[in-house]
Amino acid sequence: MPTIHTDRLTLRELAAGDAGFILELLNEPGFLGGIGDRGVRDLDGALRYIHDGPAASYARHGFGLWRVELREGGEPIGICGLLRRDTLPDPDLGYAFLQRHWRRGYAVEAGEAVLRYAGETLTLPRVLAIVNPDNASSIKVLERLGMRAQGLIRHGSENRDVRLYATAEVAAGADAAPA
Secondary structure, eight states, X not given: OOOEEOSSEEEEEOOGGGHHHXXXXXXSHHHHHHTOOOOOOSHHHHHHHHIIIIXXXXXXXXXXXXXXXXXXXXXXXXXXXXXXXXXXXXXXXXXXXXXXXXXXXXXXXXXXXXXXXXXXXXOOSOOEEEEOTTOHHHHHHHHHTTOEEEEEEEOTTOXXXXXXXXXXXXXXXXXXXXX
């Protein structure tokens, strides 16, 4: 997978050396409340998360979650990329940022780069996204990315509904999402 550069960011594959960053990110209150507890409590758990999640996805699908870092200085600030879930018909956009980097437009900038890569390089016909219905900040990001709400779905084994979003091409072209 290539490294992607935007005006302010670099997106690249996650590697074992990112375990400390992943440990911090996955245990922030914003991640735990908005995305969920992944059970990562130490560096070994963070290494397993990288190996079994993003690295396995790169090998299997040719995409996954990327490390997002500031171009100037290389500080890791979040993750953004595509996920392939058994419970969704198409890949979905996922992102999470350290709370100290929220409200700076990084999620939109990284999301635009990932969606451009999905369309131009991977030639994916559509990209989905799921979000907790009460997560106004993430909903705003998805809407700024041009994604449109498709309704509520029950996702996986979780005991709650999530709002499904899709790229504009899907919203206009109908055969969208599971009900």
